[in-house]
Amino acid sequence: MRQALPHDSGIKHVQGTAHYIDDIREPDGTLHVAIGQSPIARGRLLSLDLTAVRACPGVVAVLTVADIPGRNDVSPTFGDDPLFADRDISFHGQALFAVVAIERDIARRAARLAKVETEAEAPSITVEHALERAETVLPDYAFGRGDADAAIANAPHRLEGQFRVGGQEHFYLEGQIALAIPGEDGDIFVYSSTQHPTEVQHVVARVLDIPDAYVTCETRRMGGGFGGKESQATQWAVTAALAARVTGRPCKLRLDRDDDFVLTGKRHDFRSDWKVGFDNDGVVTGYHVEHLARCGNSADLSGGVVDRAMFHSDNAYFLPAVHVGSKRLKTNTVSNTAFRGFGGPQGMLAIEHVMDEIAWATGRDPLDVRYANFYGADRNLTPFGMEVEEIDTLHGLVQTLERSSDYRARRQEIAEFNASSPIMKRGLALTPVKFGISFTLVHLNQAGALVHVYQDGSVHLNHGGTEMGQGLYIKVAQVVAEEFGIAMERVRITATTTAKVPNTSPTAASSGSDLNGMAARIAAGAIKRRMTAHAAEAFGVPEAQIEFRDDRVFIGNESLPFAELVKKCVLARVQLSEAGFYKTPKITWDRATATGRPFLYFAYGAACSEVVVDTLTGENQLRRVDILHDVGRSINPAIDIGQIEGGFVQGMGWLTTEELVFDTQGRLLTHAPSTYKIPVASDVPEDFRVALYPNANRESTIYRSKAVGEPPLMLANSVFCALADAIHAVDPTQPVPLDAPATPEAILRACEALRGRPMGQRGGG
Known part of the structure; x- marks a missing residue:
């Protein structure tokens, strides 16, 4: 293992x-x-x-x-x-x-x-069209605590604005x-x-x-x-x-x-209208946000997607008085659907943008503003009332990355560079991720697995999870091999089919390993217990003295090959097949009253990104990335690091190059690789450092591991914030008018706005 x-x-x-x-x-x-x-x-x-x-x-x-x-x-x-x-x-x-x-x-x-x-x-194409026509695919929804508007009104400092986040193919x-x-x-x-x-x-x-x-x-x-x-x-x-x-x-x-x-549908694009109140140190006293999601022509999965955007509107920050509202707007575009992060990235990026706005307004380092608003021992309730239990993981992970990335020294170096460079500007940002793990639709948190042990000692494994390149199959196979103490070569991974494991949930919500790994462990464990009981009876030793490892079974002072014990069990008519079933414990969520515990636990991570921007063209380059991510006790570190790297690059694409464009007649203009730009190899930074945070899940997940599929995508928020930081150097007295995606055109518009001149009127040089 x-x-x-x-x-x-x-x-x-x-x-x-x-x-x-x-x-x-x-x-x-x-x-x-x-x-x-x-x-x-x-x-x-x-x-x-x-x-x-x-x-x-x-x-x-x-x-x-x-x-x-x-x-x-x-x-x-x-x-x-x-x-x-x-x-x-x-x-x-x-x-x-x-x-x-x-x-x-x-x-x-x-x-x-x-x-x-x-x-x-x-047709209705934009958020504004849908608002004018008052067309939604689902009813509005909100939750929060306290009087956010009153807290904002009474705060020493107040800011408000609109922040737009694009969709993604x-x-x-x-x-x-x-x-x-x-x-x-x-x-x-x-x-x-x-x-x-x-x-x-x-x-x-x-x-x-x-x-x-x-x-x-x-x-x-x-x-x-x-x-x-x-x-x-x-x-x-x-x-x-x-x-x-x-x-x-x-x-x-x-x-x-x-x-x-x-x-086919895309990631939902959002317009988030926000207001925030804060003190002289940048500590938030009140936050009010309305997420206006463009859902497309039907509901599809917009209920869960927009709810999760709301659940992650706090990210890693305690908000004393808060209102999180949403509208699921209907437009005459293809119905938007699930996308890695399932709404979480949109809600999370909005609050990160607000943290930057507070930093610009107070003149404080953005990381210090983030630290000042982190969840703490006496500030640990989310806007939906769930307790954040791993405060030490959040603080320890970010502090470790701050040191290992040499954030403070690089910050000073970049400030000196920008002071002497009128055109090229560098930016640096370190942003956290706190992502809830579980389906927020409670009944989806279940899984089944089917395990057969054949008389030659080979093992057939089937479960309800699907393999889309993320490495789920190998992880679940490792679980079965670990339970039986056998080599991976003995475990035969088979295609997911409704004929073997019924009524399964989708492979989504980062829960594939958590759910299917545990179901497979339960199935293998049941078979192993029957084999152990037979061995104990046949050899006259207590069950406690029987151990499965190294492709053998150790029985008291004797040992025999795993396959030999299997053969003995077949001859003794011991059942060597089992359907395992697992349902996630502890989770509850009453949407009507906005109460309960929608997540079993949170996964944490942080990324520090450095960029350089040409402020006359908007061209930019990601120079270096440092990532520290919490996967608990990793089942397979190689697979997990691959997921972190891939998720980060996909998130970077969403926030920098991938732009969906519809014309006024509702036709998608960016409908091919020639017009829609995903990241390529040259976009990946040459200096790309990824490490796993040493930690063990406090919940009884499969071998105390944590989910890794979706949270890494939001590590790319650091790229967007670094770009905003570089643009801010054009005029540090103003906020940065930048929405996502931060394409070169969007960056150039923001730079020109800070220079106080419209696009196309850049004077002499």
Whole structure:
């Protein structure tokens, strides 16, 4: 245990031999599916003439609402996501029909032959449009304590403003894809690139009007998910399944990358309206924030996403009087969905921006303002009433990083550089992360695992978690190997399937290892106890004198190979199969009263980032990053460090280069790699230092480890704050008018604003 083992598919990834759905050998007669899309963003569908589509050579079937035997609903919860639009159109590109053809290219070309007559209305695109029309996908929600407005009004100092945070495209390497194979008696088998096989199973059954037990969904691996395949892989699996049902033949749907951009949701973009009161030392006395989230055309997962943004609106800071409100605004854009951090990054970045504003107003070092507002022993209740128990971890981790990154000396050095450099400005920021671990929808905090021990000593492992490149499979396999004291080579990792482990939760909320690792440990533990009991009886020794390690079983003064004891158990009719089940303890949350404990624990981290900015062009470079992150007692340090590095870079992309642009008609203009810029290798700093904070989870998680999937993304807040710090050097008497993403254009606008001249009028040089 705690070995830095490589990813179980790492070599196959590099060699190109790892099988994804598009690598599965297609059964004879497989058909291909393409989507017919809406040409408008808002309005009504008046007529849909598909005559030319059906007549196209190679087209086998054309699917519309009329072909759906069950409910025209692929939503996760609220029933507001039709498989195909019937009358009302709510975003540009919305699926109107599907073409099933003998070749993918034929299906895609045929879809363009449809004659679509619509009655268009002016679409709602922005937060402001939605506010004007008072359109929401879900009711407003708020919580807090005390009278925040009164505390702000009575504070020695007050600030207020608006802060905008952009959305983000998931840009998984493997796009949305599904392969559906019809079986006998109405059964259907679906290969889906999904983080939630159970939801795919359930929604396929709903749309086809068959029992869940008739549907099997299998996922071996995804080429990335990041939340984009938690709820939004479902529609494409359902479409493929419906095509298979109608044609009686295997059907595959693989979205083109441009269509994937247009048809699938993004990270929610926010406008956060804030007010804060504070004293001369920068200590907050009152905070009021309203998060206005652009949710898109339907609810999807916006309830949980925006709630988590609210839960993380404090980040690591105690707010004595606080109001956290939210609006889930409806726009005629594709429905936004889960994305790594699930709303937490948006709420967290807003309060970090406020901390910088306070620092600029008081003239104090931003890190000192952060320290002054950290949770403490007598200041340890969140705005939603949960106690922050690991105060020492928060303080110790940040203080350790401050020293190891040489923050104070570098701060002085940068100040001296900026004083003598009129154009190039450097910036430095050290920001913390406190991220709650658990699904805030309590019933999702459960997992199952299935473990078989075969008579030769090999072990079959299956669980409800999905592998999207994050290393979940290898971690859970390590747990099983540890329990039996056997080599990893004995444990066979198998594809996630609803046929083996039912009613699973999505692999999300950073809980994959916590939940599935514990379920697998429970299953393996039950088998091990039965084997121990048999060995104790057979050898006449107490169970306490039996130990499993090094591929052997030590029984008193004797030992035998693990496989030999397994064989003896088989001969003695000892059960060597077990379904383990785990549910997270302690968590409760009553949303109506905003009371309870929505998280089992918090994961902590901090990052110190240094940047340099050309204030005449907005070009910038991340020079150095120091990260210290709390993963408890790591199950696999190599996997965890990889997650930290990857999460940080993805967060950096969200905050610096990735910008989603819609035109006034609701069309996504940044719909391909040519117009949407994710980080590349040259964006990763040459000086990139990542360390794990020595710590043990105080809660009884799997081997006292902590979740690592999502929290590292928010370490990239330090990059945004460092950029703001560099821009602030242009005129230290003013706040920095910078929103996220801090693209070169946005940085240049901010620099020019501080110089007091509009863009395009930069004088002589």
